[in-house]
Amino acid sequence: MAIAPDGSHLYVVYMGLTAPFQFTTANPRPVRGVLVSSPVATGGAPYAWSAVHEGPPGDARGSGGLGFGREFMGDYVYAIATRTYGAGTWTDLRQSVNCPAVDQWRQQSLDAGFRVFPAPWPLAACPNNFGNTDIFSISTQ
Numbered sequence: 330m331a332i333a334p335d336g337s338h339l340y341v342v343y344m345g346l347t348a349p350f351q352f353t354t355a356n357p358r359p360v361r362g363v364l365v366s367s368p369v370a371t372g373g374a375p376y377a378w379s380a381v382h383e384g385p386p387g388d389a390r391g392s393g394g395l396g397f398g399r400e401f402m403g404d405y406v407y408a409i410a411t412r413t414y415g416a417g418t419w420t421d422l423r424q425s426v427n428c429p430a431v432d433q434w435r436q437q438s439l440d441a442g443f444r445v446f447p448a449p450w451p452l453a454a455c456p457n458n459f460g461n462t463d464i465f466s467i468s469t470q
Contacts, residue, residue: 331410332369339375340366340469342408342417347386354432354439358389360402362419364467381415382467387422390432393460397431397451398444405464414470421465428455 330341347359362384367375389400403420410416430449437445451459 331408331415333410333412333415335412336369336373337412338366338410338415339369340364340381340408340410340415340417342406342419344402344406344419345383346389354390354436357427358400359386360389360422361386362417362421362465362467364408364415364417364469366415366469381469382417384419384421384465384467385423387425388427389422390427391422391425391459392462393428393431393451393455397460398435398438398448401462403462403464414468416466416468416470418464418466421463424458424463425461426456426458428459430454431459 332339342364344360345363347361351358364381365378366381367378370376389402392401405418405420407418408415428451431451434449
């Protein structure tokens with residue numbers, strides 16, 4: 330979240346899941362970057378939220394950071410604000426693809442309550458775009 334230096338506008342960026350929680354790795358987990366903004370009334374309350382940007386969805390199952398044992402949607406989610414514009418940055422999954430071998434392994438590990446070994450080797454078992462998370466940004470200007 331960011332507020333303009335003069336307190337006139339508020340910006341919030343987030344990565345929004347667009348489907349209910351999934352109890353299985355067999356179902357897609359659509360997620361997208363979103364930037365919303367609102368003017369701020371005298372007294373400090375935002376009053377008219379609007380979507381500045383809603384990115385195209387990607388599948389959270391296609392993320393694979395931190396040893397790919399879990400989905401990793403990233404930690405780049407930031408907003409900035411000036412008196413005249415706002416901007417947001419987020420980890421974007423639109424170009425990633427899920428890997429059925431990793432989906433199956435993740436589900437087996439969840440069902441077992443611990444990581445099951447051996448794990449699949451992503452370089453051999455997965456499409457090239459598995460784990461392809463990118464950093465995207467948008468400005469209101």
